[in-house]
Amino acid sequence: MNDLELYFNRVMPVIGRQLEGKRIAFFNLELTHLIADAFARCGVRDMLFIDSAKTVDQGPFVLSYGRQYANRNIGQAIAQQIINHNQLIADWRHEQVEKLEAEQAKSLDLIVAAGNIADYHELARFDVPMVFFLMLSGVPVNSLVLVKHPELPDPSSALDSIRSENVLTSTDIGYRLTWLDASDLAMNFAKALLLRGSPYERHDLEDLMFGQGRNLVLRGQAKWPWWIHYVNPELKLDYIQRVMEQRYFVPQPPINILQDKRVMVIGCGTASLMIGELINFCRSLFLVDPKSFSAFNPVRQLLGTDAVGQAKPKALIKHLTDKIGNKAGEFQTSDLKVSDRDPHSLEQFEATLDSWQPDLVVVATGRTYDDNYAICELLRRRGIKHVVPTAFPGATHYKNIVVDGHEGPCYECIRGNTSLDYADGVDLNAEAREMFYTDVDDPTQPATIFETWPSSHSLLRLSMELLLDPTLRSEWFTSCLAEERTCFVGANLTQKTDGGAYAYGVTCPGQMVVYGMDELIRVDQDSYTCPTCRRSYSVRHKINTEGS
Numbered sequence: 001m002n003d004l005e006l007y008f009n010r011v012m013p014v015i016g017r018q019l020e021g022k023r024i025a026f027f028n029l030e031l032t033h034l035i036a037d038a039f040a041r042c043g044v045r046d047m048l049f050i051d052s053a054k055t056v057d058q059g060p061f062v063l064s065y066g067r068q069y070a071n072r073n074i075g076q077a078i079a080q081q082i083i084n085h086n087q088l089i090a091d092w093r094h095e096q097v098e099k100l101e102a103e104q105a106k107s108l109d110l111i112v113a114a115g116n117i118a119d120y121h122e123l124a125r126f127d128v129p130m131v132f133f134l135m136l137s138g139v140p141v142n143s144l145v146l147v148k149h150p151e152l153p154d155p156s157s158a159l160d161s162i163r164s165e166n167v168l169t170s171t172d173i174g175y176r177l178t179w180l181d182a183s184d185l186a187m188n189f190a191k192a193l194l195l196r197g198s199p200y201e202r203h204d205l206e207d208l209m210f211g212q213g214r215n216l217v218l219r220g221q222a223k224w225p226w227w228i229h230y231v232n233p234e235l236k237l238d239y240i241q242r243v244m245e246q247r248y249f250v251p252q253p254p255i256n257i258l259q260d261k262r263v264m265v266i267g268c269g270t271a272s273l274m275i276g277e278l279i280n281f282c283r284s285l286f287l288v289d290p291k292s293f294s295a296f297n298p299v300r301q302l303l304g305t306d307a308v309g310q311a312k313p314k315a316l317i318k319h320l321t322d323k324i325g326n327k328a329g330e331f332q333t334s335d336l337k338v339s340d341r342d343p344h345s346l347e348q349f350e351a352t353l354d355s356w357q358p359d360l361v362v363v364a365t366g367r368t369y370d371d372n373y374a375i376c377e378l379l380r381r382r383g384i385k386h387v388v389p390t391a392f393p394g395a396t397h398y399k400n401i402v403v404d405g406h407e408g409p410c411y412e413c414i415r416g417n418t419s420l421d422y423a424d425g426v427d428l429n430a431e432a433r434e435m436f437y438t439d440v441d442d443p444t445q446p447a448t449i450f451e452t453w454p455s456s457h458s459l460l461r462l463s464m465e466l467l468l469d470p471t472l473r474s475e476w477f478t479s480c481l482a483e484e485r486t487c488f489v490g491a492n493l494t495q496k497t498d499g500g501a502y503a504y505g506v507t508c509p510g511q512m513v514v515y516g517m518d519e520l521i522r523v524d525q526d527s528y529t530c531p532t533c534r535r536s537y538s539v540r541h542k543i544n545t546e547g548s
Ligand SMILES: [Zn+2]
Pocket: 409, 410, 411, 412, 413, 414, 530, 531, 532, 533, 534, 535
């Protein structure tokens, strides 16, 4: 394999070369830049940046890529970012225009746009499929994402039911998680549109949108940030109008107080995406990873091809320092490989914990469960809050287990013990299966950044909630912890299993469900005491083997 083949290796089983040759236009890059970035990482070289002459301000673009882009022309800034990230491709075709003309529109496969409704109508005049999203405030729903396509219901009237004062134009950092969620959903719809009719077609979205005509999605509520409702914008116009008429005030979480929190991340591969976001909120980071960046990594991690060969933690710190500039962060790194099979590494890890005293540890080694158990046990003993993110095969689904220090279920209480662990998974294609199962101890994920961004952003949201003092947390998070439901499972893709149920209990893409100790399953036991934390639970789902 040459360098470029190595770069695309992990995404090949998921999209093949299907997106190469597509031409996509992006409008309002302050809000759509991550989608352009994601498509570039999937082989799309041909992009048209509309309204490219706008200047990058201190908004979402700078929070994504760093202050070095501030005050630059945004079309050139995104082009530069894409070129910097993947220096193996020489023939990027990035065209900058201030306004889309009919002649140019004919060459497009897709328009990706965001922002305000007048812009939607302006772009909808062209006969080009479009994915559009906007963020809302003052109504009960956080954002709206839609697909405009000649075969789908017309969303225009639904959009017109939204009052302009409820369309969020502020780019305040307090809305960053809302924006990331909407952007993630929009990019997955955009990818699905371009994969229609190919071997990589998204059957779930195809059915929801083209089968059922539910091409408008309402996303996020105060009571559940991952609330999602796929709606037919013509048949359910009344419903959408009623939602948009309601007045609703959502208090913003007190994110400023996160600045002084200390976060340790163990395993800086996929978690690098979360680290790149976390630096916008927390300034003290300790990054632990024994590995160097490989040629396979840039396609869905934070750093680009120029970081290949460098030690992960050190290269990340340099990147973060450049990104936030003189707003100094406090950074520490370690190349320790914390492993259950190496008692000395555990001792060193304990010493590091005791000297640095993190407020939160993200356990993202991606390695065997034994290592996670060993690390989590040491954290639990010290009452240090932690999150363990993992992805299911193909990253179709992802899971974050949250442990609130000494409180509630620990990692060992929940991991392997709920109905989730007995559920059927998703069918992967042969190529994806082979990639994932070649090394079961250290599996290689066949996935694109379209899958890893949503998982990273859910990890970010949960980490931020966990970092807050209990009285300052969101109600939904407090309820989950109180009910001992601490295993959050999200889906990029949904599929019915042979038994007829949806894989892992998630019924539509973008949804998040929660598993907890009320789902505890044991074989031949009425009660269960966790060997790590000594908490006892009564068993609700008992599997009897006696007499069978
Ligand atoms: Zn436990």
